[in-house]
Amino acid sequence: MMKNIYKILILALAAIQICACGNDWLNVEPENKIETSISIKSLSDAQAAVVGIYNQLQSYEYYGARMTYYADVTGDDMQSNGDTKRCASYYRYAFTAENAPRSLWEQPYKVIRLANNILAAIDKVPVNANQTATLNDLKGQALFFRALAHFDITRVYGYPYAKDNGASWGASIIKEAYGPEVKPKRNTVAECYNNLIIPDLIESINLMTGTKSTTTGRINKWGAKLLLSRVYLYKGDNANALREAEECITGAQTASYALWTNAGYLTGWTTPFSSETLFELVNLVTDRTGNEGIGYLCYDKGYDDIILTRSFWDILNSDVNDARLMLTTKGTKKPTSKSYNVYILKYTNDIDVQNANVIIYRLSEAYLNAAEAAVKLTNNDKALTYLNAIVTRANPAKSVTGTVTLERVLDERRKEMFGEGHRAFDLLRNNKVIARTGTSHSKVLPDYAVSIDWTNYRIVLPVPKYEVDANAGIKAQQNPDW
């Protein structure tokens, strides 16, 4: 009898095994993820969702490196330090439709998705009267980044507006978070500007606050105004560009922003959130892009990928008192037969190049945007005012007089903004030639890449093969000749 009890006990144990583990036992949820449908339910959720956008911007495939260097290495100020470096194919215009990278297409759409998630949920978030301004500011930020992402796709994949009056294909306008079955087509550059980028920016400016913060690294009203002035400039709407740039300058000044001074120029660059930075992307040691980030790529002991072109260095170096020379350095490597390298110091930091913040918008650009728009509007007085603010700041002994030409503004813009993601766009939108002269260029630079302008199909990237394969509608809208 005893042994039967034991047998029963063991069978009971097995029965417990069976009963304890039913269908519900199989419900296992991840600990670092939540269901998307319930992810934005409160003001703090919305805050976190906006933080998610900044987190995406930090990626080295977007503003962490690639979007930041794209227009520099495809221009004539900066170049790849060798033929196998990360940026070499951009520099050499060496992509094919098969192998072109997808980052600058994919990353902005990721931002758009995150922004759309917020915009779809934020109006249902319960807030009290004290919180309305905060909520509006968050909504403004989401709108701003949706506009920025569309703008980035449009300027990388679409032709300059002036070339065909915005008739070429730009981004696909995406205003909601689609399921995987939806295959949107591209919109024209003009549609992108008129139907999304400009209206979203205007709405975001109305929603966002303009207070200068010395810690947050967030976009605000004045950063958005700066981008809007640039957008108008790209579009060729110079009156609006001038107005937005001026409103940005005056508005930012009331919020205690100010141009760096000549004496404070270097400290301005190396101190986070200094007086003229309207928006800088924060890199902390705990939260940084790492070795693939722009800082390490421009560091001679890092990946050593990006250097100044010799021709641009000669221009900058022609005035040894120019404050901006402080933002360059000759490599510390021992001289070899191979290298005569000059590095940019805009992405260094006292401790660790991997932690350097990336300045996305600063007030100097508003002056340069205003000067350029004024020149184009033949308002020479304003052109002189805004241009000289930059020229004299760089070297107090210098100033510009007489009639300001577009070339002069672009030259100053180049010296002020090199390495900040502008040069190729600035030349192309003004129908100028990108000319790679001087001794530093690669021996295997193809002829078309030595001198390239908007008549060459390569000045826009091909829609990545990945998209073309997955989306038949866009396949028919591939950029010409790719």
Place this chain on the structure above:
Amino acid sequence: MPGRFYLVLCMIFVWANIFAQDPANLRFSVNEKNTTVKRILEKVEKENKIRFFYDERTIDVNTVKSVILNKVSLKEFISTLFEGKVSFTISENGLITLVKANISTPSDNKIIIGGKVSDNNGVPLSGVYVYNKEEKLGTYTDNSGVFTLSGLTVGSLIRFEFIGMKSQVVQVTQNNPKITVTLEEDALLLEDIIITGYGNFKKSAYAGSASTIKSEGLKDVPSMSISSMLQANAPGVQVTGNSGQPGAAPTVRIRGVGSFNASNSPLYVIDGVPVLSGDISNTGSDAGTDIMATINPNDIENITVIKDAAAASLYGSRAANGVILLTTKSGKKGKAQFNFKSDFGVSDFAYRFRPSMQGEERREFIYQAMIRRAIYQDNKSEADAKIYADANINTVAPKPWSGWTNWEDVLLRDGAHQNYEFSVSGGADKFTYYSSLGYTNQQGVQYQQGLSRKSGRLNVKYDANNWLQLGANVLFSDINQNVGYDGMEYTSPLYSTKHKLSPSDAVYNPDGTYNENLLSNGARNPKAALDYNYDNQRVTRAFNIIYAQIRFNDELKFKTTFSNDYSISKASSWTDPRTSGGVASNGSASKSYYDYNQMVWSSNLNYIKTFGKSHHLDALIGYEISDYKRDYLSGSQDNFVNPEYNAIGNGTVPSSVGGYASQNRLLSYISKVNYDWNGIYYLGASYRLDGSSRLHPDKRWGSFWSVSGAWRYSDELFFKNLKTIITDGKLRVSYGVNGTLPSSYYAYMSLTNIDASYNNLPGIAEGNIANNNLLWENNYTANFGLDLSVIDKIDVSFEYYNRTTKNLLMDLPTSLTSGFSSYTTNIGSVRNSGVELTVNSDNIHRRDFSWTTSINLGHNKNKILVLDGNQTEIISGSQIRRVGLPYYTYYMIEFAGINPETGKPQFYTNTKDTDGNLVKDITEDATKANPIADKSPFPYLTAGLTNTIKYKLIDFSFTLSSTLGGWSYDSAAQKSQTSGSGDGAINQIPEYYRNSWKKPGDNTEYEAWIYGNSFKMSSPANSRRLHTTDHIRIKNLTLGLSAPASWSSKIGIKNARLFFSAFNLWTLAGFNEYDPEVPINGSVAYNTPPLRTLTFGLDINF
């Protein structure tokens, strides 16, 4: 470890004391009038759940009797019932055997017996367990095989048991007899049985497809990995690897590749329990760390590979890619058997690996390349060309101050290994054990690479009483892997010695500091990295199984097995500030821990019965739960005061801390039934229901099943005449379904990550698009087999299979405008079909000379049937997935030779004409050439051949392996085939450029190598990079010499053997730039190639 060990032992003994029951301890009450003895016995059997066994010819059970007894012992009961004429024995399983007692000798008359035991070669066997169960008396034979045993009675049954031998029973018929016993080898004992977690199959009665590999033939092969034992030893099993680093994770594919985005790895089962397998490295190295490296291969008794659905379906949702069953050794009753084994040896690359030009040769080559540059590219005169070359040669190929550097000598070495193992096994009446300790240390061919392992095992089994058996298999193992940089890392020894460095680069500066001004590698001096940086992976594993089996009666058994497989995988790395990588951070240390915990609890009820004489039934139902958890924690710190003190806590700037846990669960109901009639007709079926946490609650239950049948045609009457030649023959057919789960645990959910952050603020970001309809991927496998034995000498086995995977789990590309690049769904179908042939031949079998040969051949054809339904092809780099072609198919422009006039490469345009045919126009412009799909890394044929020869004290065996019809892709060509352009002249120059084009009219396969060349072969992926992997290789070779028994027995040693063994000893290959055993996808870059290892060893049994 000791704590855990004692815990398990204590549990066993506690259980034993609670449950100990024995028929000898039972009390019997009988009250029967005028009943036959037979009826009385039956009644007692029924009441007490015991069984009597007797021969009616010798024991009279038909006598009618009246018996009244109250709570008497078994002995009294039997004695009363048979009036002292019958005695009994109780066997292991509780069966009571009745024996006629010798009446002339009273049962209490004790006698002495003695004798000698030897094997069938007449060699005395020591340590044979000689015992009598009933009297609980036993002894062991001495070194001369002699034993004596006293205290028995005439008529007692004496059992002789010895490892690897068939047991024998002898009845004692007189006092002081001289018993001579010859034990026969029981070679078939193990290979005959396929041990699964759900009951065991006799191989002779198995209708599916399985290959059994006995460890005997492989025990001397110097290998860290069990998986490598499979290579060339089982048809249809392909073992490849990304790296030859010690401890690297191999890739095992059984019958081809059947999955796209889900796992293609087989399920590993150790002693019936599904275990963790694959790479558990967290150092991020290409080579990985194979969790199987924690297992000491010498603890493995046999390996069975299940390839078809018949048994695999029992494993349900994880068995789609086959099952590898590992059975560890167990003890056998008898005196303790000690084994000590030690070996040591050296390793080197098994084959040439990317030789490059050295020293003066390279300088002269570059000098000539400069002259060619001046003449052919700049149109200079020969004299001017010389001036140009003289002026430039010293900037590109200067002889360094320290003389030409051979970087291989600086960064590579001969590997070495040593191995020590000790095991004890044995058993007594109710208890058997196997216990081992092992230590192995392998140094790789790169400085820093290496692996050491400490392992211990204890397998015990205990018969608590006649109905309860308990057992435990305990493993403790600790491996320590030093990971060398592998692959395309700037400081990786192979990448730098074969590409990035140059003989013109000095290792050190004259002042003794590291040269950080390397021509092409800049500050990245790999010697500095080797000296200062480290990357270490440590895995500590405790894998314990305990089980209990309850025998209700002869037919019905219940078994419950509980196991826990716990591993901690710890990675530590250090980047020194004195190396290029550590300057920016001023030293960076990081550590990460993965904690893996898998619990499996399985219970089943097994019913085995023979009806009549010829109907055999074996049925099983079972239930199993599996709970897998993985927990991760990592951290790193920067900025160290002193690089010599680089423990992570000494850093001053914490740069990251991270961690997460994930979990998945599986719940299964299992059933199977097998039936056979007289061993001629076999039928089997299995059904399993699996619920998985990885799928939506509405879709999570999947059912998997199989049916099988076999026919032993050789036992049919009509076959009678042939049976003298075809001594055994069987036809087998099986069909069934099993499944594969998504790799992602949560792919069915729409999820938002909550670990995003910016500027120290917490953030959320959508991370996954939902697919509620996600299902299992299903494998439908049909297998057809034909077996025959010719005059009991040659066994031939032929198999044909067709394995179709449907509902392929695929990460389907979506429009990137959605913000996502893909989502997981079930689309597509792929088929693997093939044939396998195995021939085992017992060529010569004499007393002191034997020779066996075994051959296996496998052919598999892989074909994509459906992609996503819309697309018919997906291009992925230099490969294409196209409907109708194998999963891995190369896709690139076609090389058309070198133009003899210009030295430039030419390509076929391969444009399509109106009929869709390819036009083979020749062009020098690579952008005008269209890529085509051609060739695959999958070999057409894989083959293995093993010969084993034993002559007196010498044993010799070798295994040849071969593959035919596969192609590899030289992915290093995109770096090294510079043609002299760019950095070409300051990198290593491959030796094959010796044969490059030099002047107009040269006919060669290699383009002009011109200094500062205007073209380069490294940029267009082209078919010149495809190379055959056809090869034949001496995979294993062992030569052993045993000491004569007459010598060794004098010093108390049963068997002593010296051996030499080699792995990858010799290779003949169709392409001689790198090893023909290439990774599964065919792509070969700069990873550590397979190694050749030579070993000497000593093996002692006592």
